[in-house]
Structure formats: C-alpha cells, structure tokens
Amino acid sequence: MRRWRTRRRRSQMDVALAANLSTRHLSCIETGRATPSRNMIERLCDELDVPLRERNALYLAAGYAPVHGERPxxxxxxxxxxxxxxxxxxxxxxxxxxxxxxxxxxxxxxxxxxxxxxxxxxxxxxxxxxxxxxxxxxxxxxxxxxxxxxxxxxxxxxxxxxxxxxxxxxxxxxxxxxxxxxxxxxxxxxxxxxxxxxxxxxxxxxxxxxxxxxxxxxxxxxxxxxxxxxxxxxxxxxxxxxxxxxxx
Incomplete structure (x- = not known):
C-alpha cells in the first residue's frame, strides 16, 4: 500500500483524510502492524486508483481471497x-x-x-x-x-x-x-x-x-x-x- 501511495505522490495525511481514517491507522497498515478490513482495502485502492490485478495482490497480502476474477x-x-x-x-x-x-x-x-x-x-x-x-x-x-x-x-x-x-x-x-x-x-x-x-x-x-x-x-x-x-x-x-x- 505504501508503494502505491508513493507512486501516486500522495502523503499519508492526504490519503488518510480522503479514505476517512486516521494517519496513524494508515501508517500501521503500511508497516504491517494492522490488518485492514476488505472494505478498507477497497477504499484505499479506490483512492489510489490501484489496478484490479494489484488489488488482488493486496487482498492476498492481508489474508483474504482475491475479489476480482480473471477470465479470457x-x-x-x-x-x-x-x-x-x-x-x-x-x-x-x-x-x-x-x-x-x-x-x-x-x-x-x-x-x-x-x-x-x-x-x-x-x-x-x-x-x-x-x-x-x-x-x-x-x-x-x-x-x-x-x-x-x-x-x-x-x-x-x-x-x-x-x-x-x-x-x-x-x-x-x-x-x-x-x-x-x-x-x-x-x-x-x-x-x-x-x-x-x-x-x-x-x-x-x-x-x-x-x-x-x-x-x-x-x-x-x-x-x-x-x-x-x-x-x-x-x-x-x-x-x-x-x-x-x-x-x-
């Protein structure tokens, strides 16, 4: 999540305010000290415009099954x-x-x-x-x-x-x-x-x-x-x- 925030050139405060969570909570998510909910991952990914393939990787990293299918x-x-x-x-x-x-x-x-x-x-x-x-x-x-x-x-x-x-x-x-x-x-x-x-x-x-x-x-x-x-x-x-x- 930190990699995508950095890629988008966004500060923790900016993203936290936009996603309606505290800067401390976002910091804990980025450092692995807190596990975000599915809803939180979706909110952060929407805010950072993360591609669906990479969103699936974030869900897996948090211990959840991927949300988005991939069909030919x-x-x-x-x-x-x-x-x-x-x-x-x-x-x-x-x-x-x-x-x-x-x-x-x-x-x-x-x-x-x-x-x-x-x-x-x-x-x-x-x-x-x-x-x-x-x-x-x-x-x-x-x-x-x-x-x-x-x-x-x-x-x-x-x-x-x-x-x-x-x-x-x-x-x-x-x-x-x-x-x-x-x-x-x-x-x-x-x-x-x-x-x-x-x-x-x-x-x-x-x-x-x-x-x-x-x-x-x-x-x-x-x-x-x-x-x-x-x-x-x-x-x-x-x-x-x-x-x-x-x-x-």
Missing part, C-alpha cells in the same frame, strides 16, 4: 461482443485490442492486413504489438516518421508503467529503448500540428493515421480492466481513400 477475452460475454463490434465497425480503418503488456487480443481485418508481412519470429503468439511495430525487422521499416513515433511510444509506455506497474512492461520498455536508432526517416509530419501521426509507407501509397484509445468503464474483471482498443483514423482524405481500396 472469449469468456467475457457482452464485453467481448462490445470489443468485436468496435473492431468490426471501424472498418476499413485498422483497429486492435491489446492487454496491459501490449499483447494482441483481437484485431479487425484492416489491422491484420498491416501485420500480414511480419517475420514469423515477431508473430508467435501472443504477438506483442509494440515489438512487432518498432523492432528493426518489423513494421518499423515502413514507418516514415520512425524517430518521432518511437519517441512518442516510449513516453506513452513510460506513463503507463508509472500508472499501472504492469508485470513485463518495464522489460518491454527496456527492449524498445535498446533497438538501434532510426536512420533515413523523416523527423515529423509536415501536414498536421494536431497530434503525432503514424506515417506508414505501403505498396499502395503513403498513409497518415491518427489514433484513439478506448477502455472499459467500471471494470470488475482483471482482463477487462487491462484491455485497451486502439483505433486508427485517416488524417487526410487521401489516406481514407487508400484504406478503402486496400481493404477491398
């Missing part, structure tokens, strides 16, 4: 149907669903089109989307603004690691940072100052893509808590026309 995406019923609907409805633009470690859970036909020519070593399940994208043998060969895009991805993963402490994410970030520095790529997109785009070279022409990230609100399942849907949009009319022609 295929067993998530209506939530799985929602993911499928978003992916299919986003055609002809690419969209994919990943977990907290950026492992591919599902993708629409347009996204599969871009991943089709990757070497087998980068496609072994579970495919890691960031590795497949930024590895020198991966999609990075087609990214025209690789220097700009890789810097953006590194910052994003760093923020995600600070917020979630997801297992394996630190190793993934270190791996990305170890890839050779990009060469012979343009530094930035000259056409837009709205967002950092993904500039992708294809056999059909160059694409300029924006992206959004969608997560589930109020998840109670660990898998659902860690799912993110990455949806890409054309940044110009030429890209929109190319996407329609490329996906048939």
């Amino acid at each position: 995406l295929a067993d998530l019923g209506a939530a799985r149907a929602a993911v499928t609907a978003v992916l299919a409805g986003h055609e002809p633009s690419p969209a994919l669903a990943v977990n907290a470690r950026w492992e591919l859970l599902a993708a629409n036909r347009a996204a599969t089109f871009f991943l089709a020519d990757l070497p087998p070593a980068l496609c072994d399940p579970p495919m890691n989307v960031l590795r497949a994208t930024l590895h020198p043998d991966g999609l990075s060969r087609r990214i025209r603004n690789l220097t700009q895009w890789r810097a953006h991805v590194r910052r994003r993963v760093g923020r995600q690691l600070a917020r979630t402490a997801a297992e394996g994410l630190a190793d993934l970030l270190s791996e990305i940072e170890s890839y050779p520095a990009p060469e012979d790529h343009i530094e930035k997109d000259p056409t837009t100052d709205l967002v950092v785009p993904l500039l992708l070279s294809t056999d059909h022409g160059d694409l300029s893509l924006l992206y959004t990230t969608t997560v589930f609100g109020s998840p109670r399942d660990v898998t659902l808590d860690e799912i993110a849907i990455e949806t890409f949009f054309p940044a110009d009319t030429r890209t929109a026309d190319l996407l329609r022609s490329m996906t048939g």
